[in-house]
Amino acid sequence: MYWTTRPRRSYRGRMAVTSPAPVRPEKPVAQGFPRRLWASTVGKKAVMAVTGAILFGYLLAHMIGNLTIFFGDIDGYGVFLRRLLAPVLGYGGLVWVIRAVLVLAVVLHMTAAIQLARRSARARPVGYAKRPRAQGGYAARTMRWGGVIIALFVGYHLLDLTAGVLNPHGVDGQIHANVVADFRHWYVVAAYTLAVVALGFHLRHGLWSGLRSLGRAPSRSAAAALVVALVITIGFLSVPYAVLFGIVR
Amino acid sequence: MKYTLRVWRQTGPTATGSLVEYEVDDVTPDMSFLEMLDVLNERLQLAGDAPVAFDHDCREGICGACGVMIDGVAHGPGKATTTCQLHMRQFDPARPIVIEPWRAAPFPVVRDLVVDRSALDRVIEAGGYISTRTGAAPDAHALPVAKPDADTAFEAAACIGCGACVAACPNGSSMLFTAAKTTHLGALPQGQPERFTRARTMVETQDDLGFGGCTLTGECTAVCPKGIPLSTIARLNHDVLTAAMRGD
Ligand code: HEM
Numbered sequence: 109m110y111w112t113t114r115p116r117r118s119y120r121g122r123m124a125v126t127s128p129a130p131v132r133p134e135k136p137v138a139q140g141f142p143r144r145l146w147a148s149t150v151g152k153k154a155v156m157a158v159t160g161a162i163l164f165g166y167l168l169a170h171m172i173g174n175l176t177i178f179f180g181d182i183d184g185y186g187v188f189l190r191r192l193l194a195p196v197l198g199y200g201g202l203v204w205v206i207r208a209v210l211v212l213a214v215v216l217h218m219t220a221a222i223q224l225a226r227r228s229a230r231a232r233p234v235g236y237a238k239r240p241r242a243q244g245g246y247a248a249r250t251m252r253w254g255g256v257i258i259a260l261f262v263g264y265h266l267l268d269l270t271a272g273v274l275n276p277h278g279v280d281g282q283i284h285a286n287v288v289a290d291f292r293h294w295y296v297v298a299a300y301t302l303a304v305v306a307l308g309f310h311l312r313h314g315l316w317s318g319l320r321s322l323g324r325a326p327s328r329s330a331a332a333a334l335v336v337a338l339v340i341t342i343g344f345l346s347v348p349y350a351v352l353f354g355i356v357r
Numbered sequence: 358m359k360y361t362l363r364v365w366r367q368t369g370p371t372a373t374g375s376l377v378e379y380e381v382d383d384v385t386p387d388m389s390f391l392e393m394l395d396v397l398n399e400r401l402q403l404a405g406d407a408p409v410a411f412d413h414d415c416r417e418g419i420c421g422a423c424g425v426m427i428d429g430v431a432h433g434p435g436k437a438t439t440t441c442q443l444h445m446r447q448f449d450p451a452r453p454i455v456i457e458p459w460r461a462a463p464f465p466v467v468r469d470l471v472v473d474r475s476a477l478d479r480v481i482e483a484g485g486y487i488s489t490r491t492g493a494a495p496d497a498h499a500l501p502v503a504k505p506d507a508d509t510a511f512e513a514a515a516c517i518g519c520g521a522c523v524a525a526c527p528n529g530s531s532m533l534f535t536a537a538k539t540t541h542l543g544a545l546p547q548g549q550p551e552r553f554t555r556a557r558t559m560v561e562t563q564d565d566l567g568f569g570g571c572t573l574t575g576e577c578t579a580v581c582p583k584g585i586p587l588s589t590i591a592r593l594n595h596d597v598l599t600a601a602m603r604g605d
């Protein structure tokens with residue numbers, strides 16, 4: 109488009125190549141907003157940021173919903189959720205809509221993450237013989253493994269408290285009883301703790317980095333991300349530990 | 358003082374290399390790191406061996422030619438300094454020093470510690486310029502630039518293209534380099550017409566050349582000899598996404 113682009117193309121092949129450096133392959137530019145986005149590493153990160161924000165919004169609502177176990181009737185909350193918009197979507201319809209959105213978000217988030225991770229591996233085929241601990245934060249280094257831990261946990265968690273298959277009580281609709289049956293066992297609490305702490309790290313870097321991926325770098329966002337991640341971590345962990353220590357029974 | 362070095366030796370781009378151990382004697386604390394390598398090379402040549410190839414030019418931290426991985430840190434110890442600005446007093450003679458070339462698929466090793474960084478030139482060619490009428494120099498005050506914009510541009514313009522950001526990045530990404538260039542040009546009025554296209558084509562080029570994607574780990578800024586801030590990357594992301602949305 110600009111004057112340097114065309115001559116460079118026509119020189120190609122006529123000049124003797126003396127350097128082993130890579131040459132940009134000729135390929136068509138992606139057309140249309142979604143394709144353009146997905147074709148670029150920056151676009152893929154933007155997709156991860158937006159889907160991450162959706163998942164974060166869900167987590168916030170989920171955490172607040174969980175806290176009804178302290179202040180009210182969590183079984184009633186479950187019924188309330190299923191009755192929401194029931195005239196339009198039918199009983200439990202909203203829950204299915206949310207599930208569909210979450211599945212789409214998780215698939216996009218993970219696909220982009222895996223593709224970017226594989227590209228990174230290709231960009232550094234030979235490693236360093238000596239490499240001290242990374243200078244970046246712990247959270248930044250654990251995004252990929254943290255994400256895998258969280259994904260495995262979500263599978264277990266759905267079988268536990270949604271499907272009830274892995275729950276010691278496991279009766280549909282008896283949310284309070286299911287939760288209490290779970291967290292009386294220290295090993296269940298341990299599994300949830302591991303996952304939620306991994307989630308906290310994931311969120312801390314994810315929130316901070318997501319803002320930047322979308323082109324925003326507000327001041328004090330590192331501190332804000334830390335506070336939000338802590339609130340989510342503590343909020344989620346409060347329920348298992350309350351049951352373990354007999355505060356909720 | 359006597360130092361033990363473990364230096365990457367590789368005879369050519371396709372040869373297999375390895376770390377080779379050398380002892381360098383008569384090193385003084387005020388010798389620079391590259392002078393220490395010069396001493397080693399004199400000895401090697403006297404003994405009839407091939408000297409260790411390494412890139413360097415200005416030896417005062419302004420050209421961006423030098424740059425090796427020293428004990429796994431790009432440009433070695435010392436904040437915001439290039440390899441040529443290091444002194445031997447910063448190193449403990451009791452500990453061997455591991456010296457390796459920048460590692461990234463788009464930076465093939467030419468020989469020993471020298472890598473071919475022309476991939477960065479390809480990124481610059483893709484948009485690291487402004488299109489303007491040439492001719493007589495314009496009046497100094499013809500185009501006022503707001504102080505904050507001038508500061509942002511100047512800070513980014515300090516990038517010397519050394520490639521340490523790529524070498525340090527766990528993703529092998531050249532994002533900090535590209536962001537420095539797009540911030541430098543995109544913050545100034547002269548760079549506005551091509552601002553979004555520039556960001557898009559430069560990122561497309563670095564993607565196509567095989568650099569990794571940025572995950573904002575911050576390894577790059579930590580070693581950047583010019584302290585280019587991570588905020589430049591947020592700005593680049595903003596411009597690339599704007600280009601994708603506007604179809605620029
Ligand atoms: C440790 C504290 C947590 C507790 C006590 C908890 C509790 C629950 C309960 C009771 C349900 C079933 C709700 C229902 O059947 O109406 C549920 C569903 C779910 N939770 Fe959690 N949860 C916790 C942490 C998490 C975390 C950390 C995540 C995400 C990473 C998560 C993601 C989900 C998902 C995706 C569902 C399924 C939504 C659905 O399709 O029904 N939960 N959780």
Ligand code: SF4
Nearest residue numbers: 516517519520522581
């Ligand atoms: S951004 Fe810093 S580390 Fe990267 S090339 Fe420029 S000066 Fe070197």
Ligand code: FES
Nearest residue numbers: 414416421423441
């Ligand atoms: S030799 Fe010029 S920056 Fe080091």
